[in-house]
Amino acid sequence: MALRFYNTLTSKIEDFVPINDKEVKMYVCGPTVYDYCHMGHARAYVVFDTIRRYLQYKGYKVTYVQNFTDIDDKILRRAAELNVPPLELAEKFIEAYFEDMDRLNILRADYYPRVSQNIPSIIKMIEALVDKGYAYVSDGSVYFSVDRMADKVGVLSHQSYDALKVGARVEVDERKRNPMDFVLWKASKPGEAISWDSPWGPGRPGWHIECSAMSLQALGPNIDIHGGGMDLIFPHHESEIMQTEAYTGKPPFARYWIHNGFMLINKEKMSKSLGNFFLVRDVLKIYSPDVVRLFILNTHYQSPLDFSDAALDDTRRGLERIRNALAGVENRLRSPLQGATRIAGARSRLEESRKRFEERMDDNLDTREAIAEIFELTRDVNRWLAEGDMPAEEWREVLDLYGVYSSVLGIKWSGPMDGLFASELLQLIVEIRDAVRKKKDYETSDMIRKRLKELGIAIEDTKEGTKIKRI
Template sequence: MALRFYNTLTSSVEEFVPLDGKNVKMYVCGPTVYDNCHMGHARSYIVFDVIRRYLKHKGYNVIYVQNFTDIDDKIIKRANELGADPLNLSKKFIQAYFEDMDKLNVMRADQHPKVSDHIGEIIKMIEKLIDHGNAYVSDGSVYFSIDSMKSEIGVLSHQSYDALKVGARLEVDERKRNPMDFVLWKASKPGEMIAWDSPWGKGRPGWHIECSAMAIKLLGEKIDIHGGGMDLIFPHHESEIMQSEAYTNKPPFAKYWIHNGFLTINKEKMSKSLGNFFTIKEVLNKFSPETIRFFVLFTHYQSPLDFSDMGLEEAKRSLYRIQNTLSEIDNRIAKPRPEMALISADEVSGRLKESLEKFESAMNDNFNTREAIAEMFDFTRDVNRWLSSGDMPVERWEKIKDLYTTYSEILGIRWTVVSEDVMTTELLKLIVDIREEVRKKKDFETSDLIRNRLKELGILLEDSKEGVKIKRIES
């Protein structure tokens, strides 16, 4: 089955045919680094990490570029509040980004360009756009003329010019010929801490031009895949298309556009402006990186994903099932059970082949990680049946582990083998949960029995308003 996925540009699921054989050029918009990354960032970069991993699994040579916006109004505002140098502040949060993503097992891009390192390319691009009549200078700033590329307006959002104009939040700016024109170069304001010389005076780049300049510099004038969150479709990605194609005169700038859905809190988009966001660091204090990746990937990348501790707890329990199965395989390899029935080689090899085919079929169908994971659980049920009903030679158990390794490499989820301490903790939590259910039914005799038996084992349960506290009794 060929790989097919949804292309925002055409609003349809298409077969993936790269521009150059097995070579794939992929650009994903990176963060604006003025604070620690939140879980919305985690979702997006985990999604594109898996897309990249799967393309490599399929034998493609992927060149992956993800930028850092280290010059921006938000960065300057935050730097002013802290009395810090904007570029030093950006550098700090770039390092924080790598710390978070390394923990989440998000592979680093082949290149992570920064805007501040590409001012020269940005200025040259703007100069050419002015020469082509696609941009104009006004009061020290440079604006892209929407009217010069009207045919490209709405190509990703699939809305008319009038609809976009009504929906856009447009500030009155007499320097613009058209209220929809967007800035390519911002003239410096008095007292601003950061600026570069340009043919139009001191200033800094606008947001949209940065990605076009870096993508063209590092990947060329035409790329295979451009990705990002759905919130970037308009105006950011549509602006990229207009300025890039005006610059190169070689449409399309990107053949395929992929956008992941929002991360929500109580059905509202997670965002700093709404104050309903959680940083990756905060969530990593409570849940493992593997749990977070599993939580993200058990929802299709285009669908909204509602964030909650309950959802993460469920992901943790689901992940534990696979971790426990792998632990049991290791135990069986260490202590074979020759007295048990021998599982046939044909049954095992056939199921291994079938599982991989079903997993890949799900991934080939618009990167459907939810269905791929569902197959992984179906396979795990069969493995558990083999463990309970029979045995097999070590090399056959190793082949089963190899398939889990393949799934791990594609999904980026590391199957941490469950230790006895982890198993004990999980069993204790289960007992506490059962006791809570018993108490809800007002069966206090059984509830007290559970608590007293645990106390005999050196474990004290304390009921409080915050919930049940578990303590070990020191001997």
């Protein structure tokens, strides 16, 4: 089966055929860095990281670009509230982004362009659009004239020009010739903390132009995959198409538009504006990065994903089943059974599993069904462990196949304990120490205290009971 993706542009699942044979140019819209990343961000970047990993597994050379919007109204407002320079605030949250995404085992992009570092190329693109008659200057700002690219309106949202124009009239801006026109360059307001000089006066870029300019700079006029969340389809991605193709005259800007579904809380989209979000770093205090990745990938990337502790707990138990089975395999390699019944058909089952996994991943990155195959194989591995033994090279082939699945999905089948499980285990150790102290076995009690101290955990005996703190 050929690799296929759902293309938002055509509303169809299509065979993936890149522009240049085995080379893939891929651009994914990055975060606006005014706060820590929430689980909605985690979903998007895990999904596109997995797409990239699978493309590489299939033998493609992927150039992956993801931007940072480090200048934006939200950043300016937050910086003013905290009384810090906007770029300093953005830098703090870019560093935090990398901390969170590195923990989720998300591979670093090849390029991370920032708006603040691409102002000259953005201005150059806007100047060209004005010169070509696709944009106009109004009161120090520059707007894109949507009527000049009317045939591109609704190409991703699949809504009519008239329907979208009615919606645009809700927010009337007298500086625009058409309510649907969008800003390319924003004139500075009095007292704004940051601006750049331009042919139209001091100001800063509009949101949509940033991604077009940075994509062009890094990847050229035509790319294979443009990705992001479904909330970016309109107006952001449609605006990108209009301004980029107007500038280059070389359609299509992107051959495949891939969008991930929303992360939901109580059936509402998780977002900071709604206040219903969970920060990645807070979730990772309780659940391991591998549990979080498995939770995200165990739902098809286009489907909505309901966030809940119950779902994460189920995921953790599932991951433990896989880890326990592989621990059993590793134990067999260390200590083969003597005189055990030889397992028949294991090698062919491994080949079948890999084929099924690939078929499901080829089918529009159906990670849910691919993971289902891994659990099916795990049941067989547990049966093999219970029923007999096989040569060491075949047990190693089991581990090698799980290694393939690990590299594609970015999930480690062995790793540190989840935060909640580790805290429960620590509490059990403390209770055991309290019990031996009551029996006046102070030697064992002191040994437990000493060993915990070596691990960076201090125990304090108080009138209120035993207290634990990290050193």
